[in-house]
Amino acid sequence: MTILSALTVNELKIAYEQKTIVNNVSLTIPKGSITAIVGPNGAGKSTFVKGLLNLVPIQQGEIKFFGQSYQAVKERIGYVPQRADIDWDFPVSVIEVVLMGLHKTLKWYQRFNSQHHHVARSALEQVGMEAYINQHIKQLSGGQQQRVFLARALVEQADLYILDEPLVGIDKVTEKIIIQQLHLLKEAGKTILVVHHDLNTIKQYFDHVILLNQELIAYGEVETTFTPHNLKHTFKDTHVIVGEPYAHA
Amino acid sequence: MLMLSNIHWVLLCTIALGALSGTVSALTYWKNQSLMSDALSHAVLPGVVISYMLSGIKQTTFMFIGAAISALLASYFITAITKHSKLKADTAMGIVLATFFSLGLVLLTVVNNMPNGQQSGISSFIYGQAATLLKQDMQLTIMLAIIVISLILFSLKQWRLFLFDPHYARLQGLNVNRFERLYLFIVVLTIVIGIKAVGIILMAALLIIPAAASKYWSTTLAQTIMLSSLIGASSSAIGTWISTQGHFIPTGPMIVIMASSMFTLSLISAKCKAWLSRINLKGLS
Numbered sequence: 066m067t068i069l070s071a072l073t074v075n076e077l078k079i080a081y082e083q084k085t086i087v088n089n090v091s092l093t094i095p096k097g098s099i100t101a102i103v104g105p106n107g108a109g110k111s112t113f114v115k116g117l118l119n120l121v122p123i124q125q126g127e128i129k130f131f132g133q134s135y136q137a138v139k140e141r142i143g144y145v146p147q148r149a150d151i152d153w154d155f156p157v158s159v160i161e162v163v164l165m166g167l168h169k170t171l172k173w174y175q176r177f178n179s180q181h182h183h184v185a186r187s188a189l190e191q192v193g194m195e196a197y198i199n200q201h202i203k204q205l206s207g208g209q210q211q212r213v214f215l216a217r218a219l220v221e222q223a224d225l226y227i228l229d230e231p232l233v234g235i236d237k238v239t240e241k242i243i244i245q246q247l248h249l250l251k252e253a254g255k256t257i258l259v260v261h262h263d264l265n266t267i268k269q270y271f272d273h274v275i276l277l278n279q280e281l282i283a284y285g286e287v288e289t290t291f292t293p294h295n296l297k298h299t300f301k302d303t304h305v306i307v308g309e310p311y312a313h314a
Numbered sequence: 315m316l317m318l319s320n321i322h323w324v325l326l327c328t329i330a331l332g333a334l335s336g337t338v339s340a341l342t343y344w345k346n347q348s349l350m351s352d353a354l355s356h357a358v359l360p361g362v363v364i365s366y367m368l369s370g371i372k373q374t375t376f377m378f379i380g381a382a383i384s385a386l387l388a389s390y391f392i393t394a395i396t397k398h399s400k401l402k403a404d405t406a407m408g409i410v411l412a413t414f415f416s417l418g419l420v421l422l423t424v425v426n427n428m429p430n431g432q433q434s435g436i437s438s439f440i441y442g443q444a445a446t447l448l449k450q451d452m453q454l455t456i457m458l459a460i461i462v463i464s465l466i467l468f469s470l471k472q473w474r475l476f477l478f479d480p481h482y483a484r485l486q487g488l489n490v491n492r493f494e495r496l497y498l499f500i501v502v503l504t505i506v507i508g509i510k511a512v513g514i515i516l517m518a519a520l521l522i523i524p525a526a527a528s529k530y531w532s533t534t535l536a537q538t539i540m541l542s543s544l545i546g547a548s549s550s551a552i553g554t555w556i557s558t559q560g561h562f563i564p565t566g567p568m569i570v571i572m573a574s575s576m577f578t579l580s581l582i583s584a585k586c587k588a589w590l591s592r593i594n595l596k597g598l599s
Contacts, residue, residue: 118485119484120481120484120485139487144482146482152346155344156533158533164471165474165478165486168488169486176471177471
């Protein structure tokens with residue numbers, strides 16, 4: 066059973082300064098699935114994925130990737146942070162950002178060589194950003210910045226990808242490209258976990274959904290889990306029109 | 315041994331110091347810690363004075379240990395205040411900066427009232443006195459500047475990752491905690507090397523201005539570092555040269571005035587460039 070699961074979470078609890086942010090989350094995500102994490106603002110979606118990746122301390126619970134600890138398999142996990150977490154003024158060019166995804170393949174004294182540049186370039190081609198290689202990241206639109214971050218994740222050649230709000234504040238073209246790439250990854254047998262905000266596109270883009278509002282409200286296949294009843298329960302503090310899922314900004 | 319006159323040594327030393335603080339300023343600026351380097355520059359004073367009181371000599375190693383303890387305590391207090399009081403970091407830095415600096419000033423008065431106190435000229439730590447530097451100290455400064463700058467340039471790929479996206483750096487297997495310590499070590503070392511020449515207050519300025527000026531002209535971290543290093547070095551060269559032309563113009567303040575002139579020029583020409591390109595775009599459409 067564990068062999069077939071990409072991620073198993075058992076009674077996870079994350080708190081910050083005595084304030085519980087994520088509580089009592091247990092779930093098993095099968096390999097090769099594409100899962101949306103959905104919930105209102107402040108539901109702890111971002112904290113949840115950061116907890117999975119060891120970026121924030123967890124109070125209790127157990128997290129297993131491919132049946133092993135994070136430390137044992139961290140090479141196999143790719144991550145795309147929220148755009149808001151990044152200082153886009155920072156002096157770094159597009160290709161340099163993508164090369165960061167290859168950092169773990171190098172020894173501390175080694176430099177990026179032409180092979181690495183080639184890999185980074187083809188990842189940029191995949192997301193349609195090859196024309197911007199030497200541009201400063203500040204000069205890009207929000208959607209283009211997000212595509213560069215996706216390219217950085219692609220070069221990691223991971224087995225599990227975790228993306229935090231990749232479709233926020235971007236154009237339609239970028240949304241199409243990102244979803245296309247994610248589905249290509251899924252077809253290649255990779256597992257994908259996406260913090261997502263737009264309830265309108267869940268059925269179209271994902272096969273599994275996690276409904277989170279501090280506690281786990283429901284988890285499972287979109288068909289059976291993404292129901293008006295569960296949504297009402299998830300968004301109880303916000304005004305959601307049940308039965309008519311709307312884009313939660 | 316090179317046959318250089320004292321003035322040439324002073325010039326070389328301030329240029330090395332300018333290049334070093336320019337390089338380090340790029341790190342502090344993009345770590346969003348310009349104010350922190352200001353706080354740390356002021357906070358080293360009590361440590362420097364106490365180590366002088368205990369050892370009785372102005373020796374760089376002793377001073378560095380004192381300064382490092384002082385700076386580490388200050389950064390610990392800043393973190394602790396921010397964590398437990400819900401005050402913002404800049405408020406905490408302001409409190410710690412002022413307290414440590416005041417403590418340093420009080421201790422300084424005590425030292426100056428001690429026998430032989432005045433002659434030791436320890437007050438020069440506040441304003442710096444480039445012209446009175448000993449040759450060994452200047453050689454040490456130049457050597458350390460070369461070592462630290464090379465170290466930073468050699469590990470540029472790590473610094474880029476660490477400064478740009480520390481969370482991702484951790485996922486990429488970079489030991490972020492070790493880099494935090496290395497960063498603090500480099501900042502404190504730079505401050506200690508610099509305070510004898512330009513003084514505590516002006517050292518803080520040299521750790522902020524060059525990076526702020528270079529920001530307008532660089533696409534990559536390598537460019538930023540080289541440019542702010544160049545700005546630091548050239549303002550040191552010009553400032554030192556002017557102050558050696560007589561009229562008792564102090565070196566440190568002259569260096570800082572040169573650096574801020576370069577910042578002003580950068581800012582104005584960047585604005586002009588943006589303005590011109592907007593006009594061009596309008597003309598084309």
